[in-house]
Amino acid sequence: QVTLKESGPALVKPTQTLTLTCTFSGFSLSTSGMRASWIRQPPGKALEWLARIDWDDDKFYSTSLKTRLTISKDTSKNQVVLTMTNMDPVDTATYYCKIDGYNGWGHYMDVWGKGTTVTVSS
């Protein structure tokens, strides 16, 4: 069974750096074709794609946020980490981690964590 869980601070101050960790089990991000992404959703608003890291360590970022985002993975710890610098109240949102791709048995997977809520306020 594949599970993902996001963790990080619930409250950050403006200008601070946010670090979120996605800890997963039940699959390997080393498997060819597997990918992990971060998505966020401000209260009452739409989903917004932020970043993606692939099994081969390729990394991709939202055009509008690329200067503030860094995504990385630690395969040995089964974790994916997202950092976002210079936080602002408009970054208040629920942040989700998601994995997708075809596993080693040719089965397409798309699994989300429950999300972690981050509030930016002084």
Place this chain on the structure above:
Amino acid sequence: SYELTQPPSVSVSPGQTARITCSGDALPKKYAYWYQQKSGQAPVLVIYEDSKRPSGIPERFSGSSSGTMATLTISGAQVEDEADYYCYSTDSSGNLGVFGGGTKLTVL
């Protein structure tokens, strides 16, 4: 930046067919994915690669894509299908993800 456009809302009576559209310039070359999100919950994939249904998703959910428009169809919508639905795809490079603005489906 690349955008996907969805209608803000769709309303149907129980048992009717609901159709939710998603338009984007790269859709002729890139797959569309559809997510269902109920209040307070994480999104759930209901259609991937334009028209494939994950295991566990009812057969009344189907997807299609033609030209610059992808469509999610719910045949015989049920009250429990009330939710926000988001289309997802990538830009023409295949590397930058994008979600549509979401469509609130009302079944009553």
